[in-house]
Structures are given as structure tokens and as C-alpha cells.
Amino acid sequence: MSTTLECQNQIQVGQKAPDFAAQALVGDGSFKDVKLADYRGKWVVLFFYPLDFTFVCPTEIQGFNKHLADFQKLNAEVVAASTDSVYSHKAWTEAGLGKVQFPILGDTSHKVSQAYGVLIPEKGIALRGTFIIDPNGVLRSATVNDLPVGRSVEETLRTVQALQTGKLTGCGWKPGEKTLN
Numbered sequence: 001m002s003t004t005l006e007c008q009n010q011i012q013v014g015q016k017a018p019d020f021a022a023q024a025l026v027g028d029g030s031f032k033d034v035k036l037a038d039y040r041g042k043w044v045v046l047f048f049y050p051l052d053f054t055f056v057c058p059t060e061i062q063g064f065n066k067h068l069a070d071f072q073k074l075n076a077e078v079v080a081a082s083t084d085s086v087y088s089h090k091a092w093t094e095a096g097l098g099k100v101q102f103p104i105l106g107d108t109s110h111k112v113s114q115a116y117g118v119l120i121p122e123k124g125i126a127l128r129g130t131f132i133i134d135p136n137g138v139l140r141s142a143t144v145n146d147l148p149v150g151r152s153v154e155e156t157l158r159t160v161q162a163l164q165t166g167k168l169t170g171c172g173w174k175p176g177e178k179t180l181n
Contacts, residue, residue, distance in 0.1 A: 011117055017044075017131065017139040018115035022081070024103035025089040034079065034103045036137065043076035043160055044133040047151070048118045048126040052084045052092040056150045060128070061100060063153035068101050075135070076160050081105035081112055083125050118144060130156055132163060 011018060021035035036044065047064065049057040064071075064078050071078055079102060082089075086106035093100055105112060107126070113119040118129035130151055132141035140163050145151055162169040168180035 011115070011139060011142070013139050013142055015139060016137055017046075017133040018112075020046075020081075020105070020112040020115065022105040022107055022109075022112055023086050024079070024105045025086045025093070025100070026103050027099065027101045029090065029093070029099075031086050031090075032103070034105060036133070039077055039079075039133075040137065041135050043071075043074060043135060043164070044131075045071060045076055045078045045156055045160065046081065046116070046131045046133065047078070047156075048081050048113055048116065048129040050125040050128070050147055051082060052088045052097075053095075056128075056148065057082075058097050060150050060153070061097065061104075064102065064156075065098075065100055067153050067157055070157055071160065074157075074160055074164060078102040079105065081107050081126070083107050083110055083113060083119075132156070132160055134163070 019036050023031050024034040026032045049060055051057060061080060068078055084106060085108050089104045089106060107113050110119050113126040116129055116131060118127040120127060128145040128151055130143045131139060134140050141159050161175045162173055165179055170180055
């Protein structure tokens, strides 16, 4: 499958993460405006998924939900985003996805997914992008999967832990193991 991505800005690891502001479905089932600046001083795991009411997406959302406390112990917050509306997110959680403890952005304008380089313009949906942003707003990790391939929440958690060491971590490094320096 070939996909053309159009990015106004090329985002790069090591640079400031693109600011975002969007309405989100939050843990208590209400809607709230959420922006990257709300998380200054914390690590942020921002992940994009293609669509509500699909097959792979709920496994990822439920996986992040299951591990939310693990991320929060690391001073990291999780934020999800798709190009669906917050009303679609709410209907999906009520129709069987279940309660989600972190915000789910409704990126109906496609501005956030475009800023992060994951928008598929001809489909109006986002690829499975995972972005780790440090407490100073710097993008420290970016991974993007094609639509049919789900991501590993455990690997995202491990990557946050590795980044937080501030040291060189070899292939397959796990918390508690020696770093390379």
C-alpha cells in the first residue's frame, strides 16, 4: 500500500514538539480543551490512531489505559488523538470501548495530525504515530506504523524509561540494567 503524506512542517526528534490545542473527551466523560502547554513539566506520550469503531485501535487504547499508572509513575501523561470528533469518541467509549482515563483529542480540523506528520490527506485519517515529548516540550522519540500494525505500549513505556536515564541505553535495555555510560 502506498500513501502520500503532506506535511507543512517537518518535525524532527530533538526539536520543539508542535504545539497543539483541541477539544478532548476526558476520563469523566466530559469534553475539555487540551493543549500541549497543559503538560509543561511532565513527559507526554501523544499517540495517534486512525479511527474509532475499528479493530486494532481499541487494543491500543485499552493497552495504554491499562498501563496509565505506569506512565504516571514516570511523570508521564498519555494523550490520544484521531481525526474523529469528541462525540464519536464518547459514543465509542459508551458502546463498548469502556472508560478511558486519558484525554482523546478530536482532531476534526486535521491540524494536529498534520503538524505531527501522520495525516493521510486523501483518507482524512492519521497513521499510528507515537510521540514522546520531554518536560521542556522537546520531541524525544517518534515512531509511525502503517494502518494495520498496532504498536507496543510496553515498548513505549520502555522508551520513556530509557530517555529518562539521560544515558546511552543499548539494544534491548530494560530498567534496572546497566547503561553504556
